[in-house]
Amino acid sequence: MNQDKAREFFSSYFEGTLESGLKQSLEQKLRSDAQLQAEYAAFARTMEELGQLKYEQIEIPSYLSDRIASRMEQAEQKPKTSLLYLWLPRLSVGAVAAAAIVGAVINLRSGSATVSTGGAIDIANPDPSFIGQGSDVKIHFAPTSPRRISVVEVKTGQAHTYELDRSKSIRNVLHNDNPAVALFQVKIDSGRSTYFVALPGSQVDAKSTGSGSLTDLAVAASGHFHTPVLVAATDTHKTLSWTFEGIDARAAVQKALTDGQTVDIRPQNLLTISDR
Amino acid sequence: MSEGYLDDQMLIERAQKGDRSSLNALIRKHEARAFQYAFRLCRNPDTAADIVAEAFIRVNNALPNFKGQSAFTTWLYRILTNCYLDSRKRDKSKYLTSLDTVLQTGEGEVERQFEDPGRTPQQEAERNDREQRIIDAVNELPDYQRAMIVMYHSEMLSYEDISAALDLPVGTVKSRLNRARLSLREILMRDEELFKI
Numbered sequence: 325m326n327q328d329k330a331r332e333f334f335s336s337y338f339e340g341t342l343e344s345g346l347k348q349s350l351e352q353k354l355r356s357d358a359q360l361q362a363e364y365a366a367f368a369r370t371m372e373e374l375g376q377l378k379y380e381q382i383e384i385p386s387y388l389s390d391r392i393a394s395r396m397e398q399a400e401q402k403p404k405t406s407l408l409y410l411w412l413p414r415l416s417v418g419a420v421a422a423a424a425i426v427g428a429v430i431n432l433r434s435g436s437a438t439v440s441t442g443g444a445i446d447i448a449n450p451d452p453s454f455i456g457q458g459s460d461v462k463i464h465f466a467p468t469s470p471r472r473i474s475v476v477e478v479k480t481g482q483a484h485t486y487e488l489d490r491s492k493s494i495r496n497v498l499h500n501d502n503p504a505v506a507l508f509q510v511k512i513d514s515g516r517s518t519y520f521v522a523l524p525g526s527q528v529d530a531k532s533t534g535s536g537s538l539t540d541l542a543v544a545a546s547g548h549f550h551t552p553v554l555v556a557a558t559d560t561h562k563t564l565s566w567t568f569e570g571i572d573a574r575a576a577v578q579k580a581l582t583d584g585q586t587v588d589i590r591p592q593n594l595l596t597i598s599d600r
Numbered sequence: 601m602s603e604g605y606l607d608d609q610m611l612i613e614r615a616q617k618g619d620r621s622s623l624n625a626l627i628r629k630h631e632a633r634a635f636q637y638a639f640r641l642c643r644n645p646d647t648a649a650d651i652v653a654e655a656f657i658r659v660n661n662a663l664p665n666f667k668g669q670s671a672f673t674t675w676l677y678r679i680l681t682n683c684y685l686d687s688r689k690r691d692k693s694k695y696l697t698s699l700d701t702v703l704q705t706g707e708g709e710v711e712r713q714f715e716d717p718g719r720t721p722q723q724e725a726e727r728n729d730r731e732q733r734i735i736d737a738v739n740e741l742p743d744y745q746r747a748m749i750v751m752y753h754s755e756m757l758s759y760e761d762i763s764a765a766l767d768l769p770v771g772t773v774k775s776r777l778n779r780a781r782l783s784l785r786e787i788l789m790r791d792e793e794l795f796k797i
Contacts, residue, residue, distance in 0.1 A: 335778040363785070370785045373734045374753040380731070382636045385645050388652065392627060395653035396660060478665040479675075479767075480682050481658025504767050509665060539665075 325353045327360055334367045452510065454521065454554050456594030457497065461521050461552045463510065466493035471513055478507040478520075503527040505547040507539065520555040522546035532568040537561050541580055542597060549573035549595075556598040557585060608672040616664055623663070627656050630673065634680055640750045641684045643739060654683045670764050677757070677765040681747050688743050737787040745780035752777055 330353050336342040337350055354361045452465040452473065465473050467488050475496060476483040486494050500506035500523035510519040522542040529547030534540065538560040542553040548568050566580035573595055577587045581597065590596045611629070614622035631652060638648035638655075658679050666675065738749055751757045751765070759777075763770040 331782060332775065332778060335774065335781060366789055367781065367785050370781060370788055373730060373788075374749070374781070374784070376731055377640075377734065377738075377750075377754040378756055380640075380735075380754065382639050384632045384635055385649060388631055388635055388649050389628070391649045392631060392653045392656050395650075396657055399657045399660075476661050476665075478662055480679050481660070481662030482682070483658070483661045502767060503769075507665070540667075 325349050327353075327357065330354070330357075330360055331363070334364060335371075337364075338368055338371050451517070452512065452519070454519070454590065454594060454596075456552055456590070456592035459500065459524050459550070459552060461498045461523065461554065461594060463496045463498065463521075464493070465512075474509075474511045474514075476509045476511070478509055498523055500525055505529070505543045507543055518560075520560065522553040522555075524550045524552065533566065535563060535565040537563065538585075538597060540564075541566055541577065544568075545573060545577050545595065549576070551593065551595055553577075554590070554594055554596040556596060558599055609668060612663065612666060612668065612672060616666070623660065626672075627659075630676060631656070633673075634676060637677065637680055637750065637755055638684060640754050641681075641743075641747060642687070643735075647687060651680065651683045651687055654687075655679045658683070674761055674764045677751065677755075677761075678767070681751075681765065684747065685743055733788065734784075737784050740787050741780060741783055745776070745783060748773070748777050749780050749784070 330350055333342055333346060333350050337347060342350065354364055452463055455462045455464070463475070465471070465488060468490060470487070470489040472485060472487055473494065474483055474485040475498070486492075488494060498506075498508050498521055502525040504525045504527065506523045506525065508521040508523070510521065512518070520539045520542060522539070522545070524546045527547075528550050529544065531544070532548060534544050536544075538555055538557055541564055542555045544566065545551070545568070546553045549571070551573055562582060564580050564582065566576070568576045570576065574587055574589055577595065577597065581587060585597060585599045587595060587597045608626065608629070611622045611626040615626060634652045634655060635648055638651040639645060642648055642651065655676065659676065662679075666672075738746055741749065748762060748766075751762050752759075757765070759770050759773050762768075762777075763773045766773065768776075
């Protein structure tokens with residue numbers, strides 16, 4: 325056991341959870357390595373000091389409740405106003421809920437066509453369109469009348485709302501750096517139309533059976549087959565059961581669906597469950 | 601009738617059906633603990649209050665989809681951590697590192713207090729010094745390591761709780777916490793005067 329390896333075991337050794345074989349090896353190393361022994365002694369002191377942190381008393385400011393209430397009221401009453409060009413930074417860091425709405429662009433339109441900063445032409449479209457882009461999904465919405473689109477990352481509640489009209493359209497890319505599947509809810513006009521987008525994470529979910537709602541199925545399929553899944557259904561609450569067999573995601577998901585629900589592959593390999 | 605006695609699950613179910621008073625009760629029930637966690641991360645009461653407010657806005661947004669697969673508190677810790685990391689990105693200049701900072705409350709200024717069962721004044725001063733150094737050292741850690749140290753040692757979350765909150769395997773949580781503690785050891789060893797036995 326070298327020094328670096330030994331240090332990896334300091335915490336579990338201190339807490340008494342180190343497996344007995346490794347414990348013997350570590351103790352042997354500590355006996356024979358004075359520097360490491362001193363390091364561990366300092367580590368143990370640090371752990372003792374850290375144990376005192378829980379006794380710290382923190383005063384709760386009297387303005388806390390009011391601050392929460394007023395901010396929530398502001399958030400509910402005042403949706404974000406769309407800007408001419410709106411670039412969203414990634415919403416998270418590292419492995420903590422790193423699902424992001426990347427590079428949102430509000431495009432100015434003239435007449436029935438637009439010119440976006442990306443050089444593409446946006447055609448007026450009353451409904452949002454979703455396009456697979458590897459493990460990401462691109463949303464494009466170019467309404468013909470005033471509409472509000474909200475994108476919420478379900479696990480964290482992080483939300484972005486845009487007010488669009490004939491003069492403004494939007495392109496967003498939904499992206500997920502998490503190990504686990506990320507689920508986004510896309511609402512048009514406070515829920516008149518609602519979509520869910522499940523994006524696979526970096527880890528594949530080996531689980532092949534399960535039960536739950538339509539969005540649970542989408543999340544499970546996304547994780548198992550490592551593919552984005554769009555749910556465009558009016559009834560997402562019915563309880564379903566599924567068993568994923570083979571590598572054909574579409575066939576596997578279709579088996580779990582009930583009457584009236586279908587699954588197909590939309591542009592750029594986006595598995596889509598719908599009942600509309 | 602007060603809903604403070606209801607458990608989280610019942611409050612959440614009612615809030616999901618549009619019961620605003622249940623949502624408010626849920627917030628009242630958890631806001632203090634949320635603030636303590638946020639304050640331990642950023643060491644600024646105003647920033648901590650902003651983090652907590654943002655967190656509950658996100659809770660409100662995502663509550664319709666919350667299925668109770670984890671405890672509400674676990675979910676809240678996740679959201680609070682995200683809000684803290686987002687605020688760090690927005691403004692890195694707001695963070696205090698000194699225990700001497702006073703808190704502004706409705707009753708005036710309040711200095712931070714530590715429990716001290718039966719120590720002499722000198723022992724108490726030395727203890728406060730050591731605790732201040734630990735807190736200052738924690739503040740020097742990278743944001744993510746700081747969050748994990750605070751979750752485990754201040755908030756007393758288990759490895760499994762942290763794993764659920766951060767959506768990481770338990771083994772990854774343990775190894776990252778070990779690394780954070782090793783980093784703390786390095787920071788503290790820069791001045792060992794107070795730690796010599």
